[in-house]
Amino acid sequence: MLFIIITLLSIYLLSGNWSGIRRAQGTRKLSNLGQEAQLEAGQSLQIGIGVQIPGFWPIPYMMIRDQLIRLNGEETIFEGSLVPDWKRKGELLYSTPPLRRGYYKFGATECLTEDIFGFFQHKGRLDLTQSLTVYPQTVVIREWAQFHQMLKGMQHHSTTTRAHRETTQINGVREYIYGDRLSRIHWNATAKTGTWKSKEFERESLPKTIILLDRTARAYGEVAEFELAVSVAASLFRYGASRDLALGLLSIGKESTFFEAKQSQNHHKHILKHLVGVEADGYRSLNQILKEHTRELPAGCFFVIISPQKGAVMMQVLTYLEHLQMNPCHIWVHDRSPQASKPLGAQQDKQEDWIKAIRSQGYMGYEVNQLTDLPNLLGGAKRYA
Known part of the structure; x- marks a missing residue:
């Protein structure tokens, strides 16, 4: 009897090598996403991994280990267990934490199981590689009051920017809209x-x-500040695409990237893809950057600087842009958390002093510490004396 029991246990343990876990097949499903798998920063993703195990060896449970790798090398491991049904099928569901902006890819998925005694462990691997794009978080800007007022003063005295005047040159044919003459x-x-x-x-x-x-590394105290700056830029381009505005981008880090101001939707998509992968890795000053790209900048353009820098350095930049016959604007992004220990009133006064200093020189300026405040600031809900 003892010999028979040991023989059966040995056969059971040795047959684990042919359990089928190494030939397991599986699929990965991403919830609420299309084929391109795109979502905005700050959103979570629900993932389902379905597994099919061939063979007949009894599998009491299975451990699944999935990994999500960001382009900069950050790796997140997700682990879970499932119990296969009588068809040797199972599905694991899990949710990711709020994801940062960037490009991601799923690595190899590992499957592990053990015998009922826990003596031996058997592994398998599923090749479920898949890419994922997390776009910058954006907000809907309904109106940019000062921007439209500036355009009216420059060349639009009888119309608004939303419906700027048409020429007599026919550009094509469109669907009839009720009310057309x-x-x-x-x-x-x-x-x-x-x-x-x-x-x-x-x-x-x-x-x-x-x-x-502004992608200067030393200008940003925390990662959240740079993410706020990228989100502000993405929101402005989303606004420009909805209003058919000619917007361009000057992005300077380790490498220089300049997009000319155009009105096409494809142009805005290329800029948005660039914003997905940018990092605060620059080291040169803004004055150097502008002097190198002076010839590329169109004369008389509206120049918006998204930067956490302020003081004499930023004032020199605004003055230089005005000297080039441009209309400068500074969107000052910063995080209040490092100054949380200071009195709130003194902190607010210090913030508004910089905005007042900008506007006293005739420049446009806004201070943004939360992305949700951007529509109200540009819409004119909050004004500085």
């Missing part, structure tokens, strides 16, 4: 298609806007 109807296109079509005219060109994203 008879003179706008494109009769040939209407006759060919059988549906009402209207003429699309080219619009007057607006002054170009360049956004400078």
Whole structure:
């Protein structure tokens, strides 16, 4: 009897090598995402891993270890267990913490199981590599009051920027919108298609806007400050795309990147993809950056600087831009947490002093410490004396 028991146990333990765990197959599903797997920073992702194990060896449970790797090398491990059903199938569901902006990829998924005595461990690997893009967090900006007022003063005295004047040059054909005049109807296109079509005219060109994203490493005290700066830039480009504004980007870190100001949707998508992977790795001053790119900047453009820097250095930059016949604007991003020990009143006064100093010189300026405050600031809900 003892010989038979030991023989059966030995056969059971040795047969674990043919348990099928090494030939396991699986799939990974990402919830609420399409084929491109895109989401914004700060959102969590629900992931489901389904496993199918071939063979007949009894598997009491299975451990699954999944890894999510960020482009900069950060690695997050997720572990969980499941009990296969009688068809030797199982599914593990887990949620990630709020993800940072950046490019991610899923590494190899490991499957582990043991015999009922815990003597031997058997491993398998699932090749479920998949890429994931986490875009910067953005907010919807309904109106940029001072920006539109500036454009009215420059060349729009009788119209608003939202519906800037059209030329007499026909740019194409569009669908008929209720209220279009008879003179706008494109009769040939209407006759060919059988549906009402209207003429699309080219619009007057607006002054170009360049956004400078300060990526100087020593300027940012915390990672959250730089993430706020990137989110502000992404929100402005989202606003520009919704208003057909010609926006460009000057992004300087270890490498120099300049996008000319254009109005196409593809242009805005390329800029947004660039903002996904940027890091605060620059070391040069803003004055050096502007002097190197002076020839690329269009004359008379609206120049927006997103930076946590202030004081004499930033005032020199604003003065230099004005000397180049540009309209400078400083969006001052900063985090209040390092100054939390100071009295709130004194802290607020110190913040508004810099904005007052900018506006006393005739420049536009805003201080942003939370992304949710940006629509109200640009919309004119909060004003500085």
